Amino acid sequence: MQSKKTVVSKMITYGMVILAFVIVFALDQSGLISRHMRSMLVPIGINIILAVSLNLTVGFLGELTLGHAGFMSVGAYAGCLFSIYTADLLPLAARFPLAMLLGGIVAAVFGIIIGVPVLRLKGDYLAIVTLAFGEIIRSVIINLNFTGGASGLKGTPQDSTYPITFVVILIMLFVIMNLVESKHGRAITAIRDNRIAAEACGINITYYKLLAFVVAAFFAGVAGVLFGHNYSILTAGTFDYNMSIEILVMVVLGGMGSIRGSIIAATVITILPEALRFLEDYRMLIYAVVLIIVMIVNASPRFTGMRDFLSPKTWIAILTKKNNGKEAA
């Protein structure tokens, strides 16, 4: 049984994504959207998938991992190689979903391989080990021949479009939000809140940790496939630790454990460096300043009023209070 509150919250999330898509689609159809903006729609979608899936491990499970880009790259290479070899055999409608599924599964398998030994580590140690795995994956990809090595993998059909990305986002939201609301999800958050107490209640820590980790890896792989099919070249250098950190920035900025926050933050963080292009040489400097200010405003106790503005609770509180016609305190 889901409470009324969570149902409303979920509906708001779906509604927000669908509304955003409808607006963008309408603008695009009427030609009101710039090419620049349009070319960023798929990257925004990809980052949303990455951020929400990473939120599952960082926000809900409470484990800091810095290897999300590694899973993404494994998925990307698997999916792209599949598409390259089956480009003439399968129609797009069959090939692309299969490529995504394959990319996701391969990433999930890597998630299991990596997750089993390392998930017993905690905090910064887990962070550094996942970062290390990400870098190992990158290093190995550069040294393999069938991945194109340092020259990059070329010839992937450019199949990614923003409507497809939108559909994937909806599927991901459906899976992750249901997982979080389910018994499994409650077990996962129980581990975050108090591991020892959770264990005492008979929750299988290893299993649930791995579950969250693998689901996150799966969607990172899917995002990787979308990424790989959006450009004519895939280079291993793209997936370095900086990318993992960027995804982490989205999660933290959006609020740990807030799916809607991740969606908004992923959008903002993707657009921000592009929107700052008019600053020319000062672009990355201002980007850094904005990042610092936003983090301070968002997370500092001094700005309590702003801290929770991305979390569902606040939104629901505002909505219900509005309905009651009361002034928010």
Add this chain to the structure above:
Amino acid sequence: MKKYFAMMMAAVMAAACFTGCGSSSSTEGTEGGDGATTEGGATIVIGGIGPLTGDYATYGISAKQGAEIAIEEINEAGGVNGVTFQLLFEDDQADPSTAVSAYNMLMDDGMDVSLGAVTSGACIAVAEESQQDGILLLTPSGSQKECTQYDNSFRICFQDPDQGTYSAEFIKDNGIAQKIGIIYDKSNDYSVGITDSFEAKAAEIGLEIVTKQAFTDQSNTDFSAQIQAVKDAGAELLFLPIYAQEAAYILTQADKAGLETIFFGVDGMDGILEKIGAENQALTEGVMLLTPFAADAQDEQTVAFVEKYKAAYNATPDQFAADGYDAIYTIAAAFEQTGLSSADDEGFNEAMIAAMTEITVDGLTGTMTWTADGEPSKSATAVVITDGVYKAYGLE
């Protein structure tokens, strides 16, 4: 109340992001430099993309600055067919996906001709987009084969494999050395491409590669293990198909380790004198490199360019700057060849692309003509650094 305030702030921030995006087109022209002022005449907008920030920033900035000098010169001389040129240059941090965003932004800003991207990976991604738009793409320095795989794309620099092949032949023909060691950048496509073709050619003509050592962008400051291996293998010549930045580290560390081989680089090593600094100049004595451009060359064109560049940017131009400069002059020459009067003329793109194979450009990096494949025909010259100056091989 606080929460409403918070939401308002969030909305304002988000709105700022979006409008920032939309309004970027209104800021066009700020990058064109002084010469970009249009006084009623038509303008051709050239869009460049390259790393202006991040680890590879030095290459993008050089190419941009070289191109800016050319734009200024052409516009000061009254342009071509009464048309002036404007350069818009966007940052891609050497990342293909960012390059594509930048490309689309440039298209919004009315780009007529693309300079592709400075780095190969980014250039390949941009080439795909430009092919769909059908505009001329002329990359200053995208050296991988696929950068010019489409009919609309051309380049100023050499293709990677050519340099490796040429280097091996040069070493063999001049009897410079027989036992060769290589240190190359495994994470860099340019370096890997040259190394592969060098190895293939060396095997064919009977040069012995005694050791091949790699490094990556994760560990590109400490080369003691690689240098030790080269020393142990007894190499007579160390082939360095890498950029000047890492080469500077290798030369200083080789000196400390007492490695006494001949050092042989390719065009990426140009700029080594600047990178290694005046106090280490002695280490570059006798270093050989293949380069189509030498900032120390005495011809009038190079001297004038180097002087202007130094005055404007307080730095010595390198290979990338020369490529950027030549790219702009090549576009101007192609436009002249078309005989059109503006970029809005019908068939502009097709005419520009067709003109590329008809023109001959006498640039800083050599006299170039282009094949329909997009490859420039020009020759590299081997130079030997003597007393901190490039001297043509055999004349030092």
Add this chain to the structure above:
Amino acid sequence: MNFLMSLITNLISGLSLGSIYALIALGYTMVYGIAKMLNFAHGDIIMVGAFAVIVSVTSLGLPPVAAILISVVVCVVLGVAIERIAYKPLREASPLAVLITAIGVSYFLQSLALIIFGSNQYSFPKIMTFSSITLGGLTLNGETLTTLIVTTILMIALSLFIGKTRIGKAMRAVSEDKGAAELMGISVNKTIAVTFAIGSALAAVAGLFYGTTYGFINPYTGAMPGIKAFVAAVFGGIGSIPGAMLGGILLGVIENLSKAYISTELSDAIVFAVLIIVLIVRPIGLLGKKTNEKV
């Protein structure tokens, strides 16, 4: 015999690399141990320190000692300012928020240096020259030896400072429990500021030795050594000062030996693989302290 000689030479080069990692890791781990935060910008403070030396010597023509002092002062002021502006407001926030802010500070310093100094690399002035020691065909670099000695002295001094002095005691108290420390009359703000001042001074020293050893500095010079030093600090057990030194030296030696004897192509992967194995076997790092969890 030949193999032995080459092995020793490679070990020494590994030591040279490792001593630099160790020096950087000291600052990292010290800040982590007291303030409980990962100062991702530590590597970039090193870059700033190195640039301070370059500017003092090359542009201002100051003598080396003055240049080193200026570099230390610049780094200390910068470190304390960063703490005050960017980290202090987040002291009660989640550690992750602070981590992200630190990354923002790192980007900021890199971008600022890029704007001021451009993307070209600068050669580091030779203000310290050390003669090498030659022992029966083996050469030990003067820089390596000095770096090792300096790192060891700093490690001991730092351990003594934290273990024996009043401020050190305050630091330990703050690291244990900020609230309780405050109640005992310890100024948490002041203690953390001192921690950052010391950490940044260590960064200045690291910048000096990094510059002397490798000779070149650019705006992004600090990033990779910063990450490697972070790895070293975790390897040795983050928060542990002798651990940082041990972790740094081991990391350098492993990196160099894997390059020399296994594969230069895969050396990065090998280093990280060793790290993973060590952490799986010993999840708190080599010299980390085990803390018992309570419900």
